[in-house]
Amino acid sequence: MAALRDGDFAALQILLKAPSKDAVRQLCQECFSSPPAALGPLAQRACPGLAVSAEEAEQLVSAVHNLTRHVVYRGLTAPEDILRLFPENFHQNLKNLLTKIILENISSWRNEAQASQISLPRLVDVDWRVDIKTSSDSIVRMAVPTCLLQLKIQEDAALCGNNPVVSALTVELSKETLDTMLEGLGRIRDQLSAVANK
């Protein structure tokens, strides 16, 4: 999470050199989505389009990143709240443009932040099959149903970057185990409804 710094608004004025409103829009989106470590390369890519020095590009990209992330962090949704962030002497049109762009993107940015939150490994998919065991070394003839459950689990997105590691865990459940599990899941459901109804 980045906090707004004093030099940020000064750096934002570099956007006045942008070729079009769409270019500004594009840059805002890229800067928000980029993790701090990837801002350097992003600045290098933005450099030629803005006709600024490498150093200025870096300051700009960093400033846009900080601004967009700050708004998402605080959960600001009203235009007045966003406009209030800018200093008195900030370029009026640019201020309005940035506010407009932010408002357009705020809910998808919020979702993005929530999706990339740290967490335990996440369940991605569940598959199952039911087998009937007909024979084994301990008993030659039987008909015992059993369940094979495959859970696809994805490691923490933040750790894996663009290559999420998905592992598959296959477990076997007897009918008794399944009944116990369902009992537990049922209790979770009841508690969730109790919380929701409060």
Add this chain to the structure above:
Amino acid sequence: MGLLNFTREPVPEAVSADMHNLNQLSAQQFSALTEVLFCFLTEPKEVERFLTQLSDFATMNKISLGPLKNIVKSILLVPNGALKRNLSSEQVRADFIALGLSEEKASYFAEQWKVNSPTLTRLAVGQTLMINQLIDMEWKFGVTAGSSELEKVGSIFLQLKLVVKKGSQLENVYVELTLPQFYSFLHEMERVKTSLESFS
């Protein structure tokens, strides 16, 4: 000796002699010994207790423990084979008679077999191979209050800890689910239960 039901392999020589010795026991002694045997068969982990009970039996009936153990080994061949092959009590009785046990004792043992076979079958099924058996599931759910990217969040998360037996070790697997995923998971598990029940 004709074809036996409980095994296809030839029976060790000593078995005939052991059966002959068994025939020498009184009905009461045979019944007590049978009780000790089934006690062990239904709880195979209680080896210490089994050996103690055998030793007590030997002392009380003035039989030496060594020969008694051999006799017991011979007797146990039949129920172990019978369990594997889902034999009926008539087949068990016939096998004991073929091995040389008296009709009276063979019938008695077969009766006890009939009484105990549901428990024994359940035990045998329970010992069947299971891959990555799910042993336990623990859970907690809560609310994410905030994060470094979002000051106020307020979303519900559910965390499951699955204890899985991999080979002889237990492994803990931690998974997080969102609320919609949880309901979907619950729905799937209920479908599995319906499927398993239709096959029981």
